[in-house]
Amino acid sequence: MAVGFFFAPFILHRLGDAAYGVWVLAISVVGYLGLMDLGLQSSVLRFVSKGHTTGDHEGSSEAISAALWVRLQIGAVCLVLSVGLAAIFPLWFKVPPALASDARKAILLIGLTTVIGMTFGVASAVLSALNRYDLQNYVGLTQTAIRVMGVVYALRTGHGIISIAFCELIAIIVSSALLLYTAHRLYPELKVKLQKPKRETLRKLWVYSSYAFLTTIAVQLVYQADNLVVGAFVSATAVTYYAIGNSLCRYASQIVGSIGGSFVPAASTYEAAGDTAGLLALFRNGTRATIMVSLPILITLVVRGRTFIALWMGPQYARSSGTVLIILCTALFFSFANRTAASIAYGVEKHKASALWAISEGVTNLILSVVLVRWYGIYGVALGTMIPSLIVHVVFWPRYISKLVGLSAFEVIWNVWAPMFLAGVPFVIASYAMAAFPVHNLTMFFIQVLATLPVYFLAVAFIFRGYVRQQVVPRIRSVLFTSAH
Known part of the structure; x- marks a missing residue:
């Protein structure tokens, strides 16, 4: 979020409205290549998690090998599609003529980045399946750091969207290598074989991933x-x-x-x-x-x-x-x-x-x-x-x-949703009240938001006061007692 909040305006003001809009369009167009994943990421997560829990390491290996085998072939198709998208992009959208050539080159680089991330994303699914989100996030932070440093340097030296796309490519190459290494160290029993998988393994993956694939299509339609x-x-x-x-x-x-x-x-x-x-x-x-x-x-x-x-x-x-x-x-x-x-x-x-x-x-x-x-x-x-x-x-x-x-369904809405939404009402009132005080910079804005947050958490604590009294207070007392001694 910090990168998004403070990096986006930097890119926008360096590129300008038109070039920034072209960059967003390019990412959105190439984002549809993500549909070629066919929902395999979810399948790997599901079957590796289940195989690791039950000790079926052979089943886990078959699942990840089949997914990687399919993705390598899909990646080749995506590269060809990227070339086609680059050719027709300026014709489909209202792209300023001066940006048409840069847009085509950027799409080719984004397409290659997407293919690498999609192909080796199976390693990320392995980390998720093993509940090692800490390591997954370290890799993500490394990727973000490389991308940010590269883009800042590129834009400050007068480069445009092509350089941004190149920085994204370098970042994904490094992060993919780290994910592969980490997944191998965490789950050495996994044996990846780049050969045509068994028909039964493909069928099992497809039965699960076909509906995940539909969801992926829906996400692309909604967000892109x-x-x-x-x-x-x-x-x-x-x-x-x-x-x-x-x-x-x-x-x-x-x-x-x-x-x-x-x-x-x-x-x-x-x-x-x-x-x-x-x-x-x-x-x-x-x-x-x-x-x-x-x-x-x-x-x-x-x-x-x-x-x-x-x-x-x-x-x-x-x-x-x-x-x-x-x-x-x-x-x-x-x-x-x-x-x-x-x-x-x-x-x-x-x-x-x-x-x-x-x-x-x-x-x-x-x-x-x-x-x-x-x-x-x-x-x-x-x-x-x-x-x-x-x-x-x-x-x-x-x-x-x-x-x-x-x-x-009544219990879901009334017992699970409603108490949490009710706790937000005092925060809404506090936020409207705080909005009456003018702010002139982001620092003061965040200070105002932080000042109103206790209202929200106090409301949550009041609604769930039984849980707080039985579970939270004894733990706080235990920590304070331990610290005192």
Whole structure:
């Protein structure tokens, strides 16, 4: 988040609105190559986690070998598609002629980066399956550091989007090498064989990954199609205004995703052990933890998002990007509330229905965005994203997860969601009150936000006062007693 907050305005102001919009469009277009993953990342996570838990190292090895074999072939196809995308990119979108050549070269580099990351991403899935998110995050931080240092140097020396794309390529090469090495050290029993896998292994992977693949398509339609619609029907410059608001939602999603991602192997472990009580506890506590983390972020973005954007990117972006942000965040309140449920569905191989909902949401999003952009511009695209998301996450998900964990849909909403949302009400009031005091820089803005956070946590503590009294207070006393002696 720190990199996103402070790095994005640096890139924007160095490149300018048009070049930044072209860069976002290029990333969005090439992002569709991620669909070629076919959901294999989720399959590797699921079967390596299960194989490691049950001691079936041969099954784990077969799964990761098959996934890597398939991905190497997919990677070759993606490279060819990147060449085609580079050729037609300036023809599809309203790209300024002066940036057409740079855009083509950047797409080729981004395509190569995507192929390397996708091919060797199986190693990242191994780390996730073993619950070694600490090591996975160290590698991610290393990749980010390399990228940041490279891009800062490139832009300060007068280079443009081609240099940024090259820095992304170097960073992914280094991180892929680190992931492969780390995965081998953590799970030496894995034996990777680059040969045609057994038909049964491929069938097992595809049965699981096919629905994960549909979900991947839906994610691409939801998160990447919006930029493409704006670029095709409005302008490359308008993409910048939309992307600013959308990027803040993405940063929030990364935080929540890092929490929910750890629940997939946990759910697999509970399911493999037949621990239904553990699965129910994972849902209750995971959902409450996810909402507790995400709610103050979303409330701040909705109540004070325009102020933040004005300080972050510039006052000229506050109104348009801020409105986009408010619309998109409205859907995220309920999307984040269901993040744990989605992780559990994947972990126990009950994600078929969610995949179908996701693809329906993505298609509806695209259609509505294309229709509404003609009437409301970039706000229409945001509305096209919000409406289907609310329907899926408010109507369908509570009913579905209730069947998996043994709660009624009413209990999901009233006993799990409602207490956490209720705890956010005092924070909303405090945020509106704090907004009455003017701020002139980001430091003061963050100080104001931090000053209001105790209101939220006190409300959470009051609602769950029984748990605090029985579990939290004794632990605090134990720590204080130990420290005193």
